[in-house]
Amino acid sequence: MVHTIYVGSYTNHITTLSFDPSTGSLQVTGTTEAGPNPSWVAAHPTDKSLLFASNEVDEGKIILFKRSENGKLELLQSVWSGGAGTAHFAVGETEVVAANYSSGTLLTIPLQLSPPALLAPPNQPVKFAFPGTGPDADRQEGSHPHQVAVHPSGKELLIPDLGSDKVWTLERNAETKSWEVKGELQAKPGHGPRHLVVKGETVYVLNELESTLSTYPLPAAGAKESACLSLLTTPTQPAKGMLGAEILLTESTSSFPEALIYASNRNDPHPEGDSIAIYSPADSAHGFSLVTEVRTGLNHLRAVVFGGEEDRYLVVGGLNGGGIKVFERTEGGRNLKQVAHLEAGVVDKPTGFVVY
Numbered sequence: 001m002v003h004t005i006y007v008g009s010y011t012n013h014i015t016t017l018s019f020d021p022s023t024g025s026l027q028v029t030g031t032t033e034a035g036p037n038p039s040w041v042a043a044h045p046t047d048k049s050l051l052f053a054s055n056e057v058d059e060g061k062i063i064l065f066k067r068s069e070n071g072k073l074e075l076l077q078s079v080w081s082g083g084a085g086t087a088h089f090a091v092g093e094t095e096v097v098a099a100n101y102s103s104g105t106l107l108t109i110p111l112q113l114s115p116p117a118l119l120a121p122p123n124q125p126v127k128f129a130f131p132g133t134g135p136d137a138d139r140q141e142g143s144h145p146h147q148v149a150v151h152p153s154g155k156e157l158l159i160p161d162l163g164s165d166k167v168w169t170l171e172r173n174a175e176t177k178s179w180e181v182k183g184e185l186q187a188k189p190g191h192g193p194r195h196l197v198v199k200g201e202t203v204y205v206l207n208e209l210e211s212t213l214s215t216y217p218l219p220a221a222g223a224k225e226s227a228c229l230s231l232l233t234t235p236t237q238p239a240k241g242m243l244g245a246e247i248l249l250t251e252s253t254s255s256f257p258e259a260l261i262y263a264s265n266r267n268d269p270h271p272e273g274d275s276i277a278i279y280s281p282a283d284s285a286h287g288f289s290l291v292t293e294v295r296t297g298l299n300h301l302r303a304v305v306f307g308g309e310e311d312r313y314l315v316v317g318g319l320n321g322g323g324i325k326v327f328e329r330t331e332g333g334r335n336l337k338q339v340a341h342l343e344a345g346v347v348d349k350p351t352g353f354v355v356y
Contacts, residue, residue: 003308030072058084099146134165166193197248211244243267247262264301298316
């Protein structure tokens with residue numbers, strides 16, 4: 001099966017790629033104008049003809065596209081995201097929840113499916129209250145929500161906030177239907193939570209500023225950080241300027257029976273480029289244990305996404321060099337093998353992927 005991959009970027013367009021696993025071919029098939037910095041891209045959970053992107057700029061936007069059978073994108077709508085620097089959003093069945101990194105706000109935008117349309121928000125953006133400055137004065141001068149993570153139950157949102165060293169927990173107000181802050185998980189000062197995944201009653205948080213992985217118990221009430229933090233790049237301390245980037249959790253399948261966590265570093269000075277660390281969350285006193293680390297040959301590895309049947313493939317991109325690569329999961333998911341490569345410069349500044 002040939003896969004279509006949509007690439008968000010720090011340019012003015014979304015690039016369409018074609019990936020053929022049988023030949024290892026990875027090539028550009030088109031581009032679509034999407035406004036400045038369409039950095040995060042995501043598909044609707046059930047209507048796969050709908051693709052969304054965010055303009056990560058001062059006047060943030062959420063963009064809605066209609067995808068044709070041949071993979072071409074038609075721009076349907078562009079609406080305000082509720083703030084500045086829209087770094088991430090989550091697409092639900094009937095809403096899009098946008099996290100605005102620069103303004104420290106969160107906005108829920110109603111979504112109509114027939115005909116597809118983003119509707120006027122009934123409520124004002126949520127403003128995350130964070131008085132004071134974190135230890136990293138350059139990055140933690142205020143609240144910086146970096147992801148909208150939906151709890152598997154669908155009843156709670158978890159928002160890692162790099163600026164405040166917190167993970168905010170939100171629940172929906174039964175009357176207003178809006179999301180409201182109900183609690184928080186407190187990270188260690190200066191760690192800068194970026195992205196997270198949830199497995200069972202445990203939250204795994206990737207800390208950008210310290211390149212560490214932390215575990216927290218659920219529910220949030222009274223939760224405290226686990227005693228152990230594991231560095232993503234082992235066995236040495238991360239070099240100055242290294243940052244955590246993305247964290248993904250796999251589901252157990254027939255080909256890949258073990259659930260695993262994949263976490264990436266960027267800005268690694270290692271001659272073989274940035275790394276992806278694979279962790280097992282099973283039977284560890286720390287909540288996770290390192291399985292292996294895979295060097296990617298990429299520079300500033302920002303985008304990491306699963307795709308294909310049983311999430312067999314991992315698509316990655318180097319914002320500052322190395323191009324775009326596709327890795328195949330091997331050894332039951334405990335290792336990775338490169339199977340396709342698009343050279344650097346063909347697609348400028350890749351930041352996010354959606355795989356069909």
